[in-house]
Structure formats: structure tokens, C-alpha cells
Amino acid sequence: MSRNNQHWDPQSYKEHACFVPTFGASLIEWLNPKPKEHILDLGCGDGILTEKIISLDCTAVGIDNSLEFVRAACSRGINARLMNGADLQFNEEFDAVFSNAALHWMRESDSVAKGVWNALVPNGRFVGEFGGKGNIQTIVMALYEVLEEYSVNAHSLNPWYFPSVEEYQNVLESVGFEITRIIQFERPTVLTTGIQQWIKVFAQCFISALPKSDQIACINTIQSRLYPLLYKNNQWVADYVRLRFEARKI
Incomplete structure (x- = not known):
């Protein structure tokens, strides 16, 4: 089973990952963005943020590795x-180049x-945010633990890449970027439709490794393990950690 076995349903994403x-x-x-700038949205998803960029009197191209998202x-x-x-x-x-919640x-x-x-003009900027070191660590460990019980x-x-600030700064500088600013911060995130829906949307690479007959039971077990850790004040709160940066091509 491939770690790239992730498929996207734009309607489900809109409902459970708004x-x-x-x-x-x-x-x-x-x-x-300045008026008339030409901007690339890297990992544009269904294009909601691309649309916002265009509304600021810019032109934009969105790219995504999901045909379903591209169509949306x-x-x-x-x-x-x-x-x-x-x-x-x-x-x-x-x-x-702009990228939100895609680089991981x-x-x-x-x-x-x-x-x-290569895509940027000289002095062009790369602005992004994605999962940083420790992002959803509690969820990841529960996935590892429960799936191990299924051998x-x-x-x-x-499928995820969650680097530290230092690691990602090295990546950017190694290809010629100059870092303007880079930060990492915790962002506890309320999952309004619950942890099971989050798993179904974002963790397909893990769950699809199981026979269909085991998948519901596995998700239920993961939820049970996470309940004392992430269920707070009558809501599910995921342990998100974000890495945000701005860099320039020099």
C-alpha cells in the first residue's frame, strides 16, 4: 500500500475541513498581493483562497495533484x-508563489x-504555511499504535512532511532563497464534525491499508484512544502546529 493512496472529495473536504x-x-x-501581480497557488485545493487572491486585482494560476480538486x-x-x-x-x-496547508x-x-x-521572477516571494514539527503528533501516534495491532x-x-523551522529554512536557503521571516506556532484546531470525519478525510493512506471489513472498527478504536487526549469542553481539538514563512528569490 502506498503512502500516496490519498483521494480527495471536494464536497467532503468543504464539510469537514472548512x-x-x-x-x-x-x-x-x-x-x-499587489494589483496586477501574477501569483501561483501551490496546492490550491478547491480554489477558495485562489479566488480571494484574484479578487485583490491579481491574476493567478492554481495547481494541485488532485484531479477532483482541480475540477472544483x-x-x-x-x-x-x-x-x-x-x-x-x-x-x-x-x-x-502562495501555498496554504499543502506543502506537508x-x-x-x-x-x-x-x-x-524557478517559477518566480527575480526578487519574487514564496509565502506559505503548513504543518511544522510536532503537528498532529497525538493523532499520528494513535494511528501508529492502533494500526500496529492490525499488523x-x-x-x-x-504521507506527511512536518519539518522544524531550522530544517525548512535549510531547504529554502539551499536552493537560493533568502528568508524574510519564518515562525512556528501551536494552533489548537476545533474539529466541528469530529475526529472520525477528520480521519476519513485526511488519513486515508493509513485506513485504506486495512480490509474494508476492519476499517470502521479501526477508526472507532482510534477515536477511543484519542478521546481522553483531544476531547475537551465537549469538542474535539486537534493538536495542530504550523510553520509559516516568507522568502525571496535572490
């Missing part, structure tokens, strides 16, 4: 394309950073 674009809206303030973005009138973030096909075309799905971080660098090596299925 916090992603909500929190991502503040990242646009870091981007601070195109339905908004966005110029969205199916493309792997580790194999960007642009050369000095964009004033800025791109484990080939060096290739991604180099592709972004599944969950470590090999983990």
Missing part, C-alpha cells in the same frame, strides 16, 4: 491545472523548493 481556508485567509495578509477550482472560473508540486513546469512566470503533503521538499524558485506498519504509510 477550517483550512478559514485559517489560511490570514496568510494572504503575509502575501500582501475550475468550476469557480480559476485557471487550475493538474500538476505535481515536485515537478513544477514554470520558468520565471510569477511575482509570488509534498515529501520531496528540495524538488518543490527548486521548482518554486500494519503505519510508519511506512505516513
Whole structure:
């Protein structure tokens, strides 16, 4: 079973992960797009934030590795394309590259950073936010623990890349970026539709390794293990840690 066995349903994502674009809206303030700038949204998803960028009198291209998300973005009138973030096909075309909650799905971080660098005009900026070191650590450990009980090596299925500030700064600087600012912060995140729906949306790589007959029981067990850790004040709160940065091509 591949760690890339992740499929996206835009409607389910909208229903159970609406916090992603909500929190991502503040990242646009870091981007601070200027009128007439041409911007690449790397991992655009269904295009909600791309649409916000365009509304600021910019032009934008969205790319995503999910055909379902690309279709959803195109339905908004966005110029969205199916493309792997580790194999960007642009050369000095964009004033800025923006990425929200997507880079942690791109484990080939060096290739991604180099592709972004190539895509930017000189002095262009790269602004992003994604999972940092320790992100959803409680959930990850529960996934590992429960799947091990089903004789599944969950470590090999983990699709995520959660670097420290130092690690990601090294990635950016190694391809020629100059760091303008970079921070890591905890962001406890309320899961309004519960932990089971979060698992179904974001942790398919793990759950799909099991026979269908075991999947519901597995998810129930994970929920039981996480209940004393993440259920607080009558709501599920995930232990999110975010890494946010701005860098320039020099």
C-alpha cells in the first residue's frame, strides 16, 4: 500500500475541513498581493483562497495533484491545472508563489523548493504555511499504535512532511532563497464534525491499508484512544502546529 493512496472529495473536504481556508485567509495578509501581480497557488485545493487572491486585482494560476480538486477550482472560473508540486513546469512566470496547508503533503521538499524558485521572477516571494514539527503528533501516534495491532506498519504509510523551522529554512536557503521571516506556532484546531470525519478525510493512506471489513472498527478504536487526549469542553481539538514563512528569490 502506498503512502500516496490519498483521494480527495471536494464536497467532503468543504464539510469537514472548512477550517483550512478559514485559517489560511490570514496568510494572504503575509502575501500582501499587489494589483496586477501574477501569483501561483501551490496546492490550491478547491480554489477558495485562489479566488480571494484574484479578487485583490491579481491574476493567478492554481495547481494541485488532485484531479477532483482541480475540477472544483475550475468550476469557480480559476485557471487550475493538474500538476505535481515536485515537478513544477514554470520558468520565471510569477511575482509570488502562495501555498496554504499543502506543502506537508509534498515529501520531496528540495524538488518543490527548486521548482518554486524557478517559477518566480527575480526578487519574487514564496509565502506559505503548513504543518511544522510536532503537528498532529497525538493523532499520528494513535494511528501508529492502533494500526500496529492490525499488523500494519503505519510508519511506512505516513504521507506527511512536518519539518522544524531550522530544517525548512535549510531547504529554502539551499536552493537560493533568502528568508524574510519564518515562525512556528501551536494552533489548537476545533474539529466541528469530529475526529472520525477528520480521519476519513485526511488519513486515508493509513485506513485504506486495512480490509474494508476492519476499517470502521479501526477508526472507532482510534477515536477511543484519542478521546481522553483531544476531547475537551465537549469538542474535539486537534493538536495542530504550523510553520509559516516568507522568502525571496535572490
